[in-house]
Amino acid sequence: MAHDNRYxxxxxxxxxxxxxxxDGVDKVTxxxxxxxxxxxxxxxxxxxxxxxxxxxxxxxxxxxxxxxLAGVKAVITSAxxxxxxxxxxxxxxxxxxxxxxxxxxxxxxxxxxxxAVDAQTARKALKLIKxxxxxxxxxxxxxxxxxxxAPVIHDWVFTGGVDPKPSKPSNIANRTQMGxxxxxxGFADADVIVEHSYxxxxxxxxxxxxxxxxxxxxxxxxxxxxxxxxxxxSYRTVCANLLGMDIAKLKVTSxxxxxxxxxxxxxxxxxxxxxxxxxxNRPVKLVMTRDEVxxxxxPTASTxxxxxxxxxxxxxxxxxxxxxxxxxxxxxxxxxxxxxxxxFACYNIENQRSVGYDVIVNRxxxxxxxxxxxxxxxxxxxxxxxxLAQRLGMDAVDLRLLNxxxxxxxAPYGPIYGPIGIEASLRAVKDHPHRKGKLKxxxxxxxxxxxxxxxxxxxxxxxxxxxxxTVNLAVGTVDVGGARSSMGMIxxxxxxxxxxxxxxxxxxxxxxxxxxxTEGSRGTFSSGMATIFAARDAIDxxxxxxxKMLDVPVEDIxxxxxxxxxxxxxxxxxxxxxLKEIAAKSGSTGGPIAGHNEVVADGAGMGFACHxxxxxVDPETGHSKILRYTVVQDAGKxxxxxxxxxxxxxxxxxxxxxxxxxxxxxGADGTLQNPGFLDYRIPVCSDLPFIDTTILEIxxxxxxxxxxxxxxxxxVPPLGAIGNAIADATGVRMHHAPMSPVRxxxxxxxxxxxxxxSAG
Amino acid sequence: xxISLNGVLRSGADGAASVEIEAATIRELLTKxxxxxxxxxxxxxxxxxxxINGVVYRDDWTVAIPPDAEVxxxxxxxxx
Numbered sequence: 001m002a003h004d005n006r007y008x009x010x011x012x013x014x015x016x017x018x019x020x021x022x023d024g025v026d027k028v029t030x031x032x033x034x035x036x037x038x039x040x041x042x043x044x045x046x047x048x049x050x051x052x053x054x055x056x057x058x059x060x061x062x063x064x065x066x067x068x069l070a071g072v073k074a075v076i077t078s079a080x081x082x083x084x085x086x087x088x089x090x091x092x093x094x095x096x097x098x099x100x101x102x103x104x105x106x107x108x109x110x111x112x113x114x115x116a117v118d119a120q121t122a123r124k125a126l127k128l129i130k131x132x133x134x135x136x137x138x139x140x141x142x143x144x145x146x147x148x149x150a151p152v153i154h155d156w157v158f159t160g161g162v163d164p165k166p167s168k169p170s171n172i173a174n175r176t177q178m179g180x181x182x183x184x185x186g187f188a189d190a191d192v193i194v195e196h197s198y199x200x201x202x203x204x205x206x207x208x209x210x211x212x213x214x215x216x217x218x219x220x221x222x223x224x225x226x227x228x229x230x231x232x233x234s235y236r237t238v239c240a241n242l243l244g245m246d247i248a249k250l251k252v253t254s255x256x257x258x259x260x261x262x263x264x265x266x267x268x269x270x271x272x273x274x275x276x277x278x279x280x281n282r283p284v285k286l287v288m289t290r291d292e293v294x295x296x297x298x299p300t301a302s303t304x305x306x307x308x309x310x311x312x313x314x315x316x317x318x319x320x321x322x323x324x325x326x327x328x329x330x331x332x333x334x335x336x337x338x339x340x341x342x343x344f345a346c347y348n349i350e351n352q353r354s355v356g357y358d359v360i361v362n363r364x365x366x367x368x369x370x371x372x373x374x375x376x377x378x379x380x381x382x383x384x385x386x387x388l389a390q391r392l393g394m395d396a397v398d399l400r401l402l403n404x405x406x407x408x409x410x411a412p413y414g415p416i417y418g419p420i421g422i423e424a425s426l427r428a429v430k431d432h433p434h435r436k437g438k439l440k441x442x443x444x445x446x447x448x449x450x451x452x453x454x455x456x457x458x459x460x461x462x463x464x465x466x467x468x469x470t471v472n473l474a475v476g477t478v479d480v481g482g483a484r485s486s487m488g489m490i491x492x493x494x495x496x497x498x499x500x501x502x503x504x505x506x507x508x509x510x511x512x513x514x515x516x517x518t519e520g521s522r523g524t525f526s527s528g529m530a531t532i533f534a535a536r537d538a539i540d541x542x543x544x545x546x547x548k549m550l551d552v553p554v555e556d557i558x559x560x561x562x563x564x565x566x567x568x569x570x571x572x573x574x575x576x577x578x579l580k581e582i583a584a585k586s587g588s589t590g591g592p593i594a595g596h597n598e599v600v601a602d603g604a605g606m607g608f609a610c611h612x613x614x615x616x617v618d619p620e621t622g623h624s625k626i627l628r629y630t631v632v633q634d635a636g637k638x639x640x641x642x643x644x645x646x647x648x649x650x651x652x653x654x655x656x657x658x659x660x661x662x663x664x665x666x667g668a669d670g671t672l673q674n675p676g677f678l679d680y681r682i683p684v685c686s687d688l689p690f691i692d693t694t695i696l697e698i699x700x701x702x703x704x705x706x707x708x709x710x711x712x713x714x715x716v717p718p719l720g721a722i723g724n725a726i727a728d729a730t731g732v733r734m735h736h737a738p739m740s741p742v743r744x745x746x747x748x749x750x751x752x753x754x755x756x757x758s759a760g
Numbered sequence: 761x762x763i764s765l766n767g768v769l770r771s772g773a774d775g776a777a778s779v780e781i782e783a784a785t786i787r788e789l790l791t792k793x794x795x796x797x798x799x800x801x802x803x804x805x806x807x808x809x810x811x812i813n814g815v816v817y818r819d820d821w822t823v824a825i826p827p828d829a830e831v832x833x834x835x836x837x838x839x840x
Contacts, residue, residue, distance in 0.1 A: 261840055341837070371839065
């Protein structure tokens with residue numbers, strides 16, 4: 001049945017409350033089952049042998065000694081993963097990333113894997129595998145990789161998006177250009193022009209739970225995969241494709257997830273676990289170490305960005321350009337393009353141009369990380385906005401408000417915006433008490449804005465009403481940020497029952513139709529929409545059953561406050577029937593009562609945020625301490641405000657880590673020097689103040705409840721906000737993130753030396 | 761009607777920033793687009809989203825395109 005997805009201004013009884021989380025007890029008592037917590041009789045331990053070289057030809061892999069070791073049940077190389085991709089380059093990239101095919105493309109690239117009866121035997125077997133490498137020149141820096149002198153990593157990559165098509169292969173996979181207006185004329189009209197370059201380093205999502213799975217493939221070609229993932233249906237499709245299996249014969253169950261943030265939207269070792277299981281004819285459990293997670297899963301791009309803004313003396317931006325260079329690791333990616341689409345998204349700029357380059361280097365294949373590509377572009381743009389405000393003598397918020405994007409503004413990527421929340425976010429920041437707090441010596445304050453698209457996509461839910469009136473809701477989007485609670489609230493809202501009468505489960509791939517991966521802040525938007533529609537279908541069934549029970553035409557039944565009531569002449573004395581009463585008689589009125597919905601949830605509402613950061617910079621160490629931090633973001637509608645605030649705070653915390661500490665450090669030999677949490681430092685509680693939040697609710701017109709996504713946008717502003725705060729505190733502008741103590745100290749020293757020179 | 765192309769997609773349409781195509785639905789639009797510009801097929805494989813009056817449709821080809829709508833084709837994006 002077709003349903004209307006338009007926002008109606010519906011009043012809520014359940015939605016908007018702060019109920020206890022349904023997974024809380026299991027998580028704090030250790031009962032929750034994560035990726036590594038599943039076991040099967042006869043299971044083996046899987047381990048992966050990884051390249052110690054940044055770039056090397058694999059001359060030979062001798063597995064004979066490992067195979068003869070007692071307790072080893074299977075050894076695989078790329079020869080055990082034949083090409084089933086049918087010429088699909090993207091799938092081949094995934095296959096090659098999972099297991100090297102003739103060349104190791106980065107430090108940590110898998111070259112072989114074993115399955116043995118225990119971990120000790122598996123470790124011994126790895127040592128017995130002899131790989132003959134011939135090292136090749138490597139490149140890990142994005143700017144170096146673009147030079148003509150750089151070693152070309154793939155002979156099949158010719159720069160796309162340029163005319164004429166190049167005749168020589170290149171590390172530049174794609175050039176993207178977008179924008180509108182006449183930037184030359186716009187700069188000619190400008191009274192003030194600011195122009196700078198920025199760099200950001202590679203960061204990792206840093207989820208606490210490493211990748212883990214239990215794979216079991218049967219001789220009849222069927223299989224099961226228990227795995228920590230954001231996308232069980234996508235994992236099923238990709239793994240089945242790579243292993244030549246039928247999709248329906250591979251059942252994927254997503255475990256409880258200990259963080260993903262985009263890093264668990266792609267397969268890494270899961271196809272290897274399935275291949276090992278197929279070869280050994282035993283279940284195989286494969287859990288990555290933290291070292292492996294850093295070296296061989298999907299961190300962000302590192303970047304190099306040039307930004308130029310021109311403005312009238314009154315502060316109106318007349319032209320803006322960005323050149324964005326993003327490295328995507330050893331395979332092509334969309335990252336530069338996404339930088340182009342997001343960089344100027346918060347502003348109404350008549351003349352703008354963004355050019356993005358996607359660059360291949362000898363690093364792991366980049367994956368999404370909360371609003372992928374947007375934080376780096378925003379770091380450059382929001383820093384430039386602050387510099388422009390200073391040059392013009394304007395308040396940083398007022399300059400942004402003067403140029404803010406609104407409904408009807410043409411986005412950098414082309415379309416016009418519908419109703420959006422960036423102006424409201426800026427006004428909330430302008431009036432926020434945080435902005436009025438006094439600062440002391442070495443302390444500074446910065447603001448910055450951020451944007452992320454949010455997406456919808458294919459979604460499917462099942463809602464089943466038990467004979468006692470309690471409800472099972474099966475969803476196919478993974479609970480990465482409160483989905484079980486939010487979906488339960490939505491189902492309760494529609495049915496008119498208690499939140500506590502709804503039990504929500506994340507279904508496996510054999511139990512529900514396809515659901516797109518839980519990414520792009522789509523979970524609550526998409527599954528929320530499907531849940532509303534499924535509940536409304538169930539209400540239609542309930543009304544039909546009530547009509548039978550009351551012996552009246554179904555057209556005379558209305559559903560109000562969780563009850564069926566007969567209206568019309570002659571029905572005045574009939575009792576209302578509660579959902580529980582109707583459910584109790586369901587066996588006699590037609591059988592089980594259920595609602596189902598499959599939908600392509602389109603019309604996602606754009607997400608905008610503005611942050612305020614206060615920092616104190618220690619001039620002796622260069623250490624920047626976050627004193628106070630405020631997030632203002634438009635949620636569209638906050639179904640469960642605790643979770644929405646948690647998303648704002650979590651995204652801000654990750655952005656703060658990116659801004660101040662986190663970075664991949666590669667040695668001259670192209671190997672990663674800090675693949676562990678001791679040397680790759682994410683913020684801990686003692687590093688952060690309480691992150692204050694303000695939820696704005698500007699309804700998305702394309703969702704019945706007005707929902708937008710909330711999971712990603714707030715990772716975008718922190719780099720810019722903190723850079724601006726450091727500049728306010730020290731008078732020194734940082735052009736390289738993370739703005740770690742050593743970089744800040746170097747910048748302070750350089751500024752002091754320059755001041756001495758200037759003083760003569 | 762005028763169909764605007766995001767910069768990424770223009771290589772599939774001989775570099776054009778916009779093309780004139782009469783279509784009542786997204787399906788009709790994309791079918792005619794690939795017929796006229798076979799180079800768009802590669803972009804279709806990678807995923808195209810259609811923005812109609814600012815509302816982004818990633819998947820549903822049955823959506824009707826109103827007359828005089830602002831139609832913008834852009835790459836389909838995912839997220840984290």
